[in-house]
Amino acid sequence: MNTSYFFGYGSLVNERTHAYEDLHHATLKGWRRTWRHTRLRPVAFLTAMPDPHSSIEGIIAHVPNNDWAALDEREFAYDRVSATSSITHAKSAAVDIAVYQVPKDTGLAPDIRHPIWLSYLDVVIQGYLRHFGEAGVSRFFDTTSGWDAPILNDRAAPNYPRTQQLSAAETALVDAHLHSVGAKVIL
Structure with missing residues (x-):
């Protein structure tokens, strides 16, 4: 049996939100990141959807002893699906990699009752900035669809x-990108 890893493309990129180790940059080919909500969560969150013309930059991290219980609980609105053959990474050893995906038949477009929480987006962008720099943050916004969703400013x-504390520069970076994609931030 190969060692198990997950592919993170949202808040899991920010290692301050978990204790998983052996992180490596990776790319999930043939998938696109988008905003969705389900009846299981009262808020919009990121999911990965198959898209042969797209790829997602993220990280892989080791799941010790192949014990998925805690991560499955954290990602409870998702299905965990195998993505090993779609992911490129620098690990030399053979690993099995899973990605969390909202089931296609349960994902709905965000709306005013199911907005994106800015506190969630801040955590995601902080992780991308630390791992991939400002260019990686730009790629995140470019490779994510659904920016027409309302974004609830819950920073206060x-x-x-x-949630994580952002520096003034990190906050300004998030705000500038939201402006550039024409996002509607609500109070």
């Missing part, structure tokens, strides 16, 4: 349970 009282 974060709803996201794994």
Whole structure:
């Protein structure tokens, strides 16, 4: 049996939100990142959807002892699917890699009752900035669809349970990219 890894493309890129180790940059080919919500969560969140013309930059990280229980609980609105053959990475050893995906038949477009939490997006962008720099943040916005979704500015009282403190520069970077994609931030 190969060692198990997950591919993170959202908040899992920010290692401050988890204790998984052996992180490596990776690319998931043939997939696109988008915003969705389900009946299982009252908020929009990122998911990966098959798209033969796209790829997603992210990280892979080791799941010790192939024990997926804690991560499956964290990612409870997703299905964990094998993506080993679609992911390029620098690990020399053979590894099995899974990606979390909202089931296609349960994912709905975000709306005013199911907005994106800015506190969640901040955590995602902080992770991308640390791993991939400002160019990686730009690629994140370019390779993510659904920016027409309402974004709830909850920075003063974060709803996201794994929220992180952003520097003034990180906050300004998020805000500048939201402006560039024409996102509608609501209070």
